[in-house]
Amino acid sequence: MNITLDLIKEGQKVKVIDIYGGWGIRQRLGCLGIHPGDMITVKKSAIMRGPILISIHGNQVALGRGVARKVLVEVAG
Amino acid sequence: MRIALMGQPNSGKSTIFNHVAGYKAVTSNFPGKTVEYTLTKFNLFGQTVELVDLPGTYSLTSFDLAELEARKYLLKGNVDVIINVMDASLLSRSLELTLQLLELKLPMVICLNMIDEAERKGIKIDIEKLSKILGVPVVPAIALKGKGVKELFSVAYKTGEEKRIGKTLNFSKNVEEVIEQLSTQIKKKEIAQEFNVPIRFLALKYLENDSYFIKNFKNTEKNIFNKINYFQNLLREVHGRPPDVVISSERHHLSMNIYESIVSLTRPHTSLIDYLDNILMHPIFGYVFLAFILYLFFNLVFTVGKMVEEHLLDYFYRIIPLIERSIDSETLLFSVISGIIQGLAGGIAIVLPYLFPFLFGLAILEDLGYLPRIAFLLDVFLHKIGLHGKAIIPFMLGYGCTVPAIMATRILESERDRFITSVLATMIPCAARMTIIFALVAFYINPQAALAIYILNIIVVIISGKILSRLLPEVTPGMILEIPTYHIPSLKVVLAKTWLRMKEFIFVAWPLLIAGSTILSLLQYYKADTFINNFFSPLTTLLGLPLLVGTTLIFGILRKELSMLMLIQAIGTSNIATVMSVTQIMTFTIFIIFYIPCVATIAVLWREIGTKRTLFTISFTFVIAIVLATITRFIY
Known part of the structure; x- marks a missing residue:
């Protein structure tokens, strides 16, 4: 099932399917190692629709909620 | 020969640079602290080598101004060899930039930095194989401890001499x-x-x-x-x-x-520090700890500062009467000498006691890697004023000094965000203004009043942010921020950084302070201060302040702390409480915090946001200062 990254619960591991949004956001996420096909673990989700903290290739990245909404993922298993 | 340090943000370029240059480039544990390049010259094998520390860049497709600067510098084409600093613990990601750098076909050496951190994470790297695949030398290093740095430069030198270029790897x-x-x-x-x-x-x-x-x-x-x-x-x-x-x-x-x-x-070694985020970034406790840490910080600065200020002031109180005994207090000579002494005293007894613990504490928070965590926690609130979490980094730096804070806005992606953040950053009380809050308000009124000023300041920043983002309605691009691993700060680096920032006060502000207080003495001697004070009388009357405050406001534009020290001199006693009421002290402090940024800030604003917007900032903050100070006068 494909949903956007902002809806994923803490501790879940997902696979990136696609990144919506323009050139800038695709490139920025790509630079941090987030491309279609990569595995992401959601580690923290801030309150009041704040940012989420993900783990990607052994690195932690904070994504604003609006950014996370642009990442389409597939829940593994 | 010219060597350039290039690499992704927070990979340790500035740390390597400082090994050669002495502590010249500010290092911290957050991505994007270097926004301008720094140059140094040093001797390598009997030759003068120029080393340049470039801002970190994730890729050669650049987004923010700092990254653009790094790329522009490389493309200018006068770099003989690139040292590509890679964070070994983030190897796969750093390789992507490396591939792009190889496409530039410039001589290159790879520095595999933080090799200890990689091992801790269970990543063991075959260095020879990596060197063979890319066709460039690879040197492992732990820059924080200075390990491998010497070898790195000798390999870099050789590569530059040989003009050795790596391989270009093929895509599908x-x-x-x-x-x-x-x-x-x-x-x-x-x-x-x-x-x-x-x-x-x-x-x-x-x-x-x-x-x-x-x-x-x-x-x-x-x-x-x-x-x-x-x-x-x-x-x-x-x-x-x-x-x-x-x-x-x-x-x-x-x-x-x-x-x-x-x-x-292999299996990663987990340590206590890996669990730190469980509390510090916790959806609820994270905020509790944030408040607690900042409160602790505030108390530390106040306790240390007050203790030292009291002792030193006592000491200086005794000097002036001693001089009065040998030199007639009506003479010009006495005016000049007492001016110099008061300038000296102001620096040693009033400013330094607060400045040192503050900058020391800030350096620890930076090096630990806490700033990006604050950005994570406060992202939601910053969205309410039309910005996003990353803007907190310039704001936090603003508590140290406004100039680097405005420079740090370069890490923000959109021009609008940079502008709003710059304007708001000028209102954050920098270390100079902090000394006024502590040495006047906390010292003469009480620490709670000082805390209240900080809280009021945050409220004003929020409201101003709301106004500005209303005026410039545009959706902020949203936060994408790397949260680096915590590093236990090294005392040596923290002290070096504190010293680097204090130097600014000691070598720039202090001479200015002494000159300023001498000039004020002369003005008073020739009764010229009355003229200036009369000119400012509409303002001082409005705010209910003593007339003689007028002159000090001019000095405040040069350096914020000057206005307080000049005030002390103008009223002729370092015990302000005898001359000014509690309300007047409060009004004065609030006015000084917000009104017109200091000269150095105006200069950097000019460069970063342009003439029109700088003039806007000056008038905007001036209006806020007058309004707030007038309100304070009547309600406090």
Whole structure:
């Protein structure tokens, strides 16, 4: 099932399917190692629709909620 | 020879730089602290070598101003060898930038930094194999401890002498074909020479749709851009993805392949520090700890500062009467001497006691890596004023000094965000204004009043942010921020950084302070201060302040702390409580905090946001200062 990254619960591991949004956001996420096909673990989700903290290739990245909404993922298993 | 340190943000470039240069470039544990390049010269094998520390950049497709600066510098073409600093614990990602750097066909050495951190994470790297695959020397290092730095420079020197260039690695076949065909088209024109880059690099940038390389040529070279469009569409059709994603995915796969062939994974060693985020970034406790840490910090600065201030002031109180005994207090000589002494005393007894613990504490928070965590926690609130979490970094730095804070706005992506953040950052009480809050308000009124000023300040910043983002309605791009691993701060580095920042006070502000207080003495001697004070009387009357405050306001524009020290001198006693009421002290402090940024800040604003917006900032803050100070006068 494909949903956007902002809806994923803490501790879940997902696979990136696609990144919506323009050139800038695709490139920025790509630079941090987030491309279609990569595995992401959601580690923290801030309150009041704040940012989420993900783990990607052994690195932690904070994504604003609006950014996370642009990442389409597939829940593994 | 010129050597450039290049690499992704927070990989340790500045730390390596400082090993050679002495502590000249500020290091901290958050991505993007270096926003300008720093140069140093040093001696290597009997030759003078120039070393440049470039801002960190994730890729050669640049987004923010700091990254752009790094790329521009490299493309200028006068770098003899690049030291590509890679965070070994983030190897696969750093390889993607490395592949791009190889495309530039410049001599390069790889510094595999933080090799200890990589081992802790269970990543063991086959260094020889990596060097063979890329065709460049690889030197492992732990820059924080100075390990491997010497070898790194001797290898870099050799590589520069030999002009040794690494390999260019190939993407998958159909992508390579497109690159080659486009390269042939570009070769016919002279675009590549104009940019001073290899043709393959340029072809890739065009396929990636990098606006920097397209902008200026789009209209003059219509023909070639039609071809570029054609090839972009070809990639899009074959791969079903935008062409820039195709290229970045190619690099990503290549990097992953290299990574897998050179890394053997073992079990990571977890330490206590890995669990720190469980509380510090916790959805609820994270905020509790944030408040607690800041409160602790506030108390530390106040307790240490007050203790020292009291003792030192006592000491200086005794000096002036001693001089009065030997020199007639009506003479010019006495005026000058007492001016100098008061300037000295102000620096030692009033400013330094607060400045040192404050900058020391800030350095610890920075080096630990806490600032990006604050950005995470406060992202939600910053969205309410039309910004996003990353803006907290300039704000936090603003508590130290406004100048680097405004420079740090370069890490923000949109021009609008940079402008709003710059204006708001000028209102954050910097260390100079902090000494006024502590030495006047906390010292003469009480610490709670000082805390209240900080809270009031935050409220004003929020309201101003709301107003500004209303005036410039545009959606902020949203936060994408790396949260680095915690590092236990090294005392040596923290002290070096504190000293670097204190030097600014000691060598710039203090002489100014002494000169200022001497000038004020002379003004008073010749009764010229009355003229200035009369000029400012409408303002001082409005705020209900003593007339003689007028002169001090001018000095405050030079350096904020000057206004307090001049005040002390103007009223002729360092015991302000005898001359000014509690309300007046409060009104004065609030006015000083907000009114017109200091000269250094105005200069940097001018450069970063332009004349019109700087003038706007000056008037905006001035109006806020008058309104708030007038309110304070009547309600406090």
